[in-house]
Amino acid sequence: MNRLITCLVVCATALASSAMAQTWPAKSVRVIVPFAPGGGADLTARPVSQKLSEALGQQFVVDNRGGAGGAIGMELAAKSPPDGYTLMSMSGSFSATAATHKLPYDPLDALIPVVEIGYAPNVLIVHPSVPAKTPKDLIALVRANPGKLVYASTGIGGLTHMSTELFAVMAGLKMIHVPYKSTGVAMPEIMAGQTQLMVAGMLGAQPFFSNGRLRALGVTTAKRWPSLPNLPAIAESLPGYESGTYYGMFFPKGTPQAIISRLNAEVNKIMQDGGIKNTLEAQGMAASGGTAAAFAGRVKKEYDDWVRVVREAKLKIE
Numbered sequence: 001m002n003r004l005i006t007c008l009v010v011c012a013t014a015l016a017s018s019a020m021a022q023t024w025p026a027k028s029v030r031v032i033v034p035f036a037p038g039g040g041a042d043l044t045a046r047p048v049s050q051k052l053s054e055a056l057g058q059q060f061v062v063d064n065r066g067g068a069g070g071a072i073g074m075e076l077a078a079k080s081p082p083d084g085y086t087l088m089s090m091s092g093s094f095s096a097t098a099a100t101h102k103l104p105y106d107p108l109d110a111l112i113p114v115v116e117i118g119y120a121p122n123v124l125i126v127h128p129s130v131p132a133k134t135p136k137d138l139i140a141l142v143r144a145n146p147g148k149l150v151y152a153s154t155g156i157g158g159l160t161h162m163s164t165e166l167f168a169v170m171a172g173l174k175m176i177h178v179p180y181k182s183t184g185v186a187m188p189e190i191m192a193g194q195t196q197l198m199v200a201g202m203l204g205a206q207p208f209f210s211n212g213r214l215r216a217l218g219v220t221t222a223k224r225w226p227s228l229p230n231l232p233a234i235a236e237s238l239p240g241y242e243s244g245t246y247y248g249m250f251f252p253k254g255t256p257q258a259i260i261s262r263l264n265a266e267v268n269k270i271m272q273d274g275g276i277k278n279t280l281e282a283q284g285m286a287a288s289g290g291t292a293a294a295f296a297g298r299v300k301k302e303y304d305d306w307v308r309v310v311r312e313a314k315l316k317i318e
Contacts, residue, residue: 024084024259028059031249032080032088034073035154036066038184040201044117044247045089047279051270062089066181069097069158078110082254087114087263091201092245093159095299099306100157100317108303109253114260115267116248116295118285120202121219122163124234125209127196135218136237138197139171146174152186152195153179157317162306163199163220163243169313170238190214201245202284220244227284246302247285248295264292 029052033045042064049060065073070093080086088111098107124135130149132138142149153161156179168175178195180186183204189195191213198205199220209216218234219225220243225233235241249267251260270276271289280287309315 024262025056025058027085028061029084030080030086031060031062032073032077032086033062033064034066034070034077034088034090034093035064036182036185037064038187038204039091039154039182040120040203040245041070041089041091041093041247042182042184043203043283044091044280044285047276048089048117048249048267048270051273051276052266055266055270066185067155069093069101069153069155069161069179071097071101071103071155071157074098074107074111075103075105077250078105078107078252080252082252082256084251084255084259084263086252088250089117089247090250091159091247092302093154094250095302096159096162096306097155097157099303100162100310108300111250112253112255112260112292113296113299114249114251114292115264116246116288116290116298117267117271118247118280118288120245120247120283120285121221121225122160122199122243122245123202123205123209123219123231124167124199124217125190125197125205125214126217127190127193128213128215129193130196130215132217133215134232134237135234138217139173139237142168142171142173142175147176149197150176150178150195152190152198152200153177154182154186154201155179159243159245160199160201162309162315165315166243166309166313167199167234167238167241169315170241187214199243203247206284225284226286227281246288246295246298248288248299260292 052060077088208214222242268289277287
Protein backbone atom coordinates (compact mmCIF):
# COMPACT_ATOMS: atom_id res chain seq x y z
CA MET A 1 0.00 0.00 0.00
CA ASN A 2 2.78 2.44 0.95
CA ARG A 3 4.52 1.74 -2.34
CA LEU A 4 1.30 2.39 -4.21
CA ILE A 5 0.76 5.70 -2.40
CA THR A 6 4.36 6.72 -3.10
CA CYS A 7 3.95 5.82 -6.77
CA LEU A 8 0.72 7.82 -7.01
CA VAL A 9 2.37 10.86 -5.39
CA VAL A 10 5.38 10.66 -7.73
CA CYS A 11 3.14 10.28 -10.77
CA ALA A 12 0.92 13.16 -9.72
CA THR A 13 3.95 15.36 -9.13
CA ALA A 14 5.37 14.47 -12.54
CA LEU A 15 2.07 15.24 -14.24
CA ALA A 16 1.75 18.56 -12.42
CA SER A 17 5.33 19.45 -13.36
CA SER A 18 4.71 18.56 -16.99
CA ALA A 19 1.53 20.62 -17.05
CA MET A 20 3.40 23.57 -15.51
CA ALA A 21 6.05 23.40 -18.21
CA GLN A 22 3.38 23.37 -20.92
CA THR A 23 1.61 26.45 -19.56
CA TRP A 24 4.80 28.37 -18.68
CA PRO A 25 5.13 31.26 -19.23
CA ALA A 26 1.62 32.55 -18.50
CA LYS A 27 2.87 36.12 -18.00
CA SER A 28 5.94 38.25 -18.70
CA VAL A 29 9.34 37.07 -17.49
CA ARG A 30 11.94 39.40 -15.99
CA VAL A 31 15.49 38.88 -17.28
CA ILE A 32 17.94 40.41 -14.81
CA VAL A 33 21.24 41.52 -16.35
CA PRO A 34 23.67 42.40 -13.52
CA PHE A 35 25.34 45.17 -15.54
CA ALA A 36 24.37 48.50 -17.09
CA PRO A 37 23.32 48.52 -20.77
CA GLY A 38 25.97 48.17 -23.44
CA GLY A 39 28.12 45.36 -22.07
CA GLY A 40 28.42 41.80 -23.35
CA ALA A 41 25.85 40.31 -20.97
CA ASP A 42 23.33 42.97 -22.02
CA LEU A 43 24.08 42.60 -25.73
CA THR A 44 23.56 38.85 -25.42
CA ALA A 45 20.43 39.00 -23.29
CA ARG A 46 18.49 41.33 -25.57
CA PRO A 47 18.39 39.34 -28.83
CA VAL A 48 17.86 36.05 -27.00
CA SER A 49 15.06 37.58 -24.88
CA GLN A 50 13.42 38.90 -28.04
CA LYS A 51 13.51 35.44 -29.62
CA LEU A 52 12.09 33.88 -26.45
CA SER A 53 9.26 36.42 -26.49
CA GLU A 54 8.43 35.48 -30.07
CA ALA A 55 8.66 31.73 -29.45
CA LEU A 56 6.73 31.58 -26.16
CA GLY A 57 4.16 34.33 -26.62
CA GLN A 58 5.08 36.32 -23.49
CA GLN A 59 7.47 39.23 -23.06
CA PHE A 60 10.94 38.50 -21.69
CA VAL A 61 11.84 41.93 -20.29
CA VAL A 62 15.50 42.85 -19.68
CA ASP A 63 16.09 44.54 -16.32
CA ASN A 64 19.61 46.01 -15.96
CA ARG A 65 20.87 46.02 -12.35
CA GLY A 66 24.56 46.93 -12.49
CA GLY A 67 27.12 47.33 -9.74
CA ALA A 68 29.80 45.52 -7.69
CA GLY A 69 31.04 43.32 -10.53
CA GLY A 70 27.56 41.91 -11.01
CA ALA A 71 27.00 41.11 -7.32
CA ILE A 72 23.99 43.43 -6.94
CA GLY A 73 22.03 41.86 -9.79
CA MET A 74 23.14 38.37 -8.77
CA GLU A 75 21.72 38.82 -5.27
CA LEU A 76 18.47 40.23 -6.65
CA ALA A 77 18.09 37.18 -8.89
CA ALA A 78 19.03 34.76 -6.11
CA LYS A 79 16.39 36.19 -3.78
CA SER A 80 13.62 36.28 -6.40
CA PRO A 81 10.70 33.82 -6.18
CA PRO A 82 11.67 30.51 -7.87
CA ASP A 83 8.53 30.46 -9.98
CA GLY A 84 10.05 30.73 -13.45
CA TYR A 85 9.24 34.41 -13.86
CA THR A 86 12.65 35.78 -12.93
CA LEU A 87 15.85 34.60 -14.56
CA MET A 88 19.34 36.03 -14.89
CA SER A 89 21.41 36.48 -18.02
CA MET A 90 25.04 36.69 -16.93
CA SER A 91 28.62 36.52 -18.15
CA GLY A 92 31.68 34.75 -16.76
CA SER A 93 31.78 37.48 -14.12
CA PHE A 94 29.40 35.17 -12.23
CA SER A 95 32.25 32.73 -11.52
CA ALA A 96 34.78 35.50 -10.82
CA THR A 97 32.49 37.47 -8.51
CA ALA A 98 31.46 34.31 -6.65
CA ALA A 99 35.16 33.51 -6.13
CA THR A 100 36.24 36.98 -5.00
CA HIS A 101 33.34 38.46 -3.02
CA LYS A 102 32.22 37.59 0.48
CA LEU A 103 28.50 37.46 -0.19
CA PRO A 104 25.67 36.81 2.29
CA TYR A 105 24.70 33.70 0.30
CA ASP A 106 26.40 31.06 -1.85
CA PRO A 107 25.89 32.01 -5.52
CA LEU A 108 26.78 28.54 -6.78
CA ASP A 109 24.02 27.09 -4.59
CA ALA A 110 21.45 29.89 -4.91
CA LEU A 111 21.48 30.20 -8.71
CA ILE A 112 21.04 27.30 -11.14
CA PRO A 113 22.89 27.34 -14.50
CA VAL A 114 20.28 26.63 -17.19
CA VAL A 115 21.94 27.06 -20.57
CA GLU A 116 25.07 28.55 -22.09
CA ILE A 117 24.35 31.03 -24.88
CA GLY A 118 27.89 31.55 -26.10
CA TYR A 119 31.57 31.95 -25.38
CA ALA A 120 34.00 34.69 -26.35
CA PRO A 121 37.45 35.99 -25.52
CA ASN A 122 38.11 39.18 -23.65
CA VAL A 123 40.21 41.75 -25.48
CA LEU A 124 43.03 43.94 -24.22
CA ILE A 125 42.22 47.43 -25.51
CA VAL A 126 43.98 50.78 -25.10
CA HIS A 127 43.34 54.43 -25.88
CA PRO A 128 45.00 55.41 -29.20
CA SER A 129 47.35 57.75 -27.33
CA VAL A 130 48.98 54.79 -25.59
CA PRO A 131 52.21 54.07 -27.53
CA ALA A 132 51.81 50.28 -27.56
CA LYS A 133 50.88 48.11 -30.52
CA THR A 134 51.19 44.66 -28.91
CA PRO A 135 50.82 43.12 -25.44
CA LYS A 136 54.61 42.96 -25.27
CA ASP A 137 54.82 46.70 -25.96
CA LEU A 138 52.30 47.42 -23.21
CA ILE A 139 54.15 45.28 -20.68
CA ALA A 140 57.36 47.21 -21.40
CA LEU A 141 55.54 50.55 -21.20
CA VAL A 142 53.90 49.82 -17.84
CA ARG A 143 57.14 48.45 -16.39
CA ALA A 144 58.86 51.69 -17.38
CA ASN A 145 56.04 53.74 -15.81
CA PRO A 146 54.93 51.87 -12.66
CA GLY A 147 51.74 53.14 -11.08
CA LYS A 148 51.00 55.66 -13.82
CA LEU A 149 48.67 53.93 -16.28
CA VAL A 150 45.00 53.58 -15.30
CA TYR A 151 42.89 50.57 -16.24
CA ALA A 152 39.10 50.25 -16.18
CA SER A 153 36.94 47.28 -15.23
CA THR A 154 33.26 46.41 -14.90
CA GLY A 155 33.50 46.19 -11.11
CA ILE A 156 35.74 45.15 -8.26
CA GLY A 157 36.31 41.40 -8.23
CA GLY A 158 34.46 40.87 -11.51
CA LEU A 159 35.83 39.10 -14.56
CA THR A 160 37.39 42.11 -16.32
CA HIS A 161 39.04 43.20 -13.06
CA MET A 162 40.39 39.73 -12.35
CA SER A 163 41.53 39.22 -15.94
CA THR A 164 43.53 42.46 -15.79
CA GLU A 165 44.91 41.65 -12.33
CA LEU A 166 46.01 38.24 -13.61
CA PHE A 167 47.76 39.97 -16.53
CA ALA A 168 49.43 42.45 -14.13
CA VAL A 169 50.56 39.80 -11.64
CA MET A 170 51.95 37.47 -14.30
CA ALA A 171 53.82 40.33 -16.01
CA GLY A 172 54.90 42.07 -12.78
CA LEU A 173 53.04 45.31 -13.49
CA LYS A 174 51.73 48.12 -11.26
CA MET A 175 48.68 50.05 -12.50
CA ILE A 176 45.79 52.04 -11.05
CA HIS A 177 42.32 50.45 -11.10
CA VAL A 178 39.06 52.36 -11.72
CA PRO A 179 35.88 50.20 -11.61
CA TYR A 180 32.67 50.98 -13.53
CA LYS A 181 29.23 49.34 -13.67
CA SER A 182 29.62 47.83 -17.15
CA THR A 183 31.64 47.81 -20.35
CA GLY A 184 29.10 50.24 -21.80
CA VAL A 185 29.86 52.75 -19.03
CA ALA A 186 33.63 52.22 -19.16
CA MET A 187 34.05 52.62 -22.93
CA PRO A 188 33.29 56.39 -23.08
CA GLU A 189 35.80 56.95 -20.27
CA ILE A 190 38.54 55.13 -22.14
CA MET A 191 37.70 56.91 -25.40
CA ALA A 192 37.86 60.22 -23.51
CA GLY A 193 41.29 59.30 -22.16
CA GLN A 194 40.16 59.20 -18.52
CA THR A 195 41.55 55.66 -18.35
CA GLN A 196 44.15 54.15 -20.67
CA LEU A 197 43.30 50.48 -20.99
CA MET A 198 40.93 47.64 -20.18
CA VAL A 199 40.58 43.90 -20.57
CA ALA A 200 37.01 44.05 -21.88
CA GLY A 201 34.44 41.59 -23.15
CA MET A 202 34.61 41.11 -26.91
CA LEU A 203 30.93 41.91 -27.47
CA GLY A 204 31.05 45.29 -25.75
CA ALA A 205 34.47 46.32 -27.06
CA GLN A 206 34.51 45.23 -30.70
CA PRO A 207 32.49 48.17 -32.12
CA PHE A 208 35.02 50.60 -30.66
CA PHE A 209 38.25 48.97 -31.80
CA SER A 210 36.72 48.09 -35.17
CA ASN A 211 36.07 51.77 -35.89
CA GLY A 212 39.51 52.84 -34.64
CA ARG A 213 38.38 54.78 -31.58
CA LEU A 214 40.28 52.28 -29.44
CA ARG A 215 43.15 49.93 -30.26
CA ALA A 216 43.00 46.18 -29.61
CA LEU A 217 46.32 44.61 -28.62
CA GLY A 218 45.38 40.98 -28.01
CA VAL A 219 42.77 38.39 -27.07
CA THR A 220 42.74 36.56 -23.75
CA THR A 221 42.11 33.04 -25.03
CA ALA A 222 45.06 30.63 -25.16
CA LYS A 223 45.16 30.87 -28.97
CA ARG A 224 44.08 33.45 -31.54
CA TRP A 225 40.32 33.79 -31.96
CA PRO A 226 38.95 32.64 -35.36
CA SER A 227 37.06 35.87 -36.11
CA LEU A 228 40.17 38.00 -35.36
CA PRO A 229 43.04 35.98 -36.82
CA ASN A 230 45.39 38.99 -37.06
CA LEU A 231 45.03 39.86 -33.37
CA PRO A 232 47.60 37.98 -31.26
CA ALA A 233 46.77 36.07 -28.12
CA ILE A 234 48.22 37.72 -25.02
CA ALA A 235 49.72 34.30 -24.26
CA GLU A 236 52.09 34.81 -27.19
CA SER A 237 53.79 37.53 -25.11
CA LEU A 238 52.87 36.17 -21.68
CA PRO A 239 52.91 32.34 -21.79
CA GLY A 240 50.19 30.68 -19.72
CA TYR A 241 47.85 33.66 -19.65
CA GLU A 242 44.21 32.78 -20.43
CA SER A 243 40.77 34.18 -19.58
CA GLY A 244 37.54 33.92 -21.60
CA THR A 245 33.90 34.84 -21.06
CA TYR A 246 30.85 32.59 -21.12
CA TYR A 247 27.33 34.00 -21.41
CA GLY A 248 24.34 32.11 -20.12
CA MET A 249 21.08 32.03 -18.21
CA PHE A 250 20.39 31.12 -14.59
CA PHE A 251 17.25 30.51 -12.51
CA PRO A 252 16.90 30.94 -8.72
CA LYS A 253 17.28 27.72 -6.74
CA GLY A 254 13.93 25.99 -6.33
CA THR A 255 12.63 26.76 -9.82
CA PRO A 256 10.70 23.68 -11.03
CA GLN A 257 12.85 21.32 -13.09
CA ALA A 258 10.20 21.23 -15.83
CA ILE A 259 10.58 24.99 -16.36
CA ILE A 260 14.38 24.74 -16.30
CA SER A 261 14.22 22.02 -18.96
CA ARG A 262 11.74 24.04 -21.04
CA LEU A 263 13.95 27.14 -21.06
CA ASN A 264 17.01 25.06 -21.91
CA ALA A 265 15.17 23.47 -24.84
CA GLU A 266 13.85 26.81 -26.13
CA VAL A 267 17.27 28.49 -26.00
CA ASN A 268 18.83 25.52 -27.78
CA LYS A 269 16.25 25.96 -30.54
CA ILE A 270 17.09 29.66 -30.73
CA MET A 271 20.80 28.84 -31.02
CA GLN A 272 19.99 26.94 -34.22
CA ASP A 273 18.39 30.05 -35.73
CA GLY A 274 20.74 31.31 -38.43
CA GLY A 275 19.84 34.95 -37.77
CA ILE A 276 20.74 35.04 -34.09
CA LYS A 277 23.74 32.79 -34.59
CA ASN A 278 25.06 35.22 -37.20
CA THR A 279 24.31 38.16 -34.89
CA LEU A 280 26.33 36.65 -32.05
CA GLU A 281 29.17 35.53 -34.28
CA ALA A 282 29.35 38.98 -35.89
CA GLN A 283 30.03 40.32 -32.42
CA GLY A 284 32.87 37.85 -31.91
CA MET A 285 31.05 35.15 -29.95
CA ALA A 286 30.91 31.42 -30.58
CA ALA A 287 27.25 30.39 -30.17
CA SER A 288 26.87 27.52 -27.69
CA GLY A 289 23.64 25.96 -26.43
CA GLY A 290 23.96 22.54 -24.80
CA THR A 291 22.79 20.92 -21.59
CA ALA A 292 22.31 22.53 -18.19
CA ALA A 293 24.83 20.07 -16.77
CA ALA A 294 27.52 21.09 -19.25
CA PHE A 295 26.99 24.75 -18.49
CA ALA A 296 27.09 24.09 -14.74
CA GLY A 297 30.40 22.29 -15.24
CA ARG A 298 31.94 25.32 -16.96
CA VAL A 299 30.62 27.69 -14.27
CA LYS A 300 32.13 25.56 -11.49
CA LYS A 301 35.46 25.03 -13.26
CA GLU A 302 35.95 28.75 -13.82
CA TYR A 303 34.97 29.44 -10.21
CA ASP A 304 37.62 26.97 -9.03
CA ASP A 305 40.19 28.54 -11.39
CA TRP A 306 39.59 32.04 -9.99
CA VAL A 307 39.73 30.81 -6.39
CA ARG A 308 43.12 29.30 -7.18
CA VAL A 309 44.34 32.48 -8.90
CA VAL A 310 43.34 34.65 -5.92
CA ARG A 311 45.08 32.26 -3.51
CA GLU A 312 48.27 31.65 -5.48
CA ALA A 313 48.75 35.27 -6.60
CA LYS A 314 47.77 36.58 -3.13
CA LEU A 315 45.43 39.08 -4.71
CA LYS A 316 43.52 41.37 -2.39
CA ILE A 317 40.07 42.55 -3.51
CA GLU A 318 39.49 45.93 -1.89
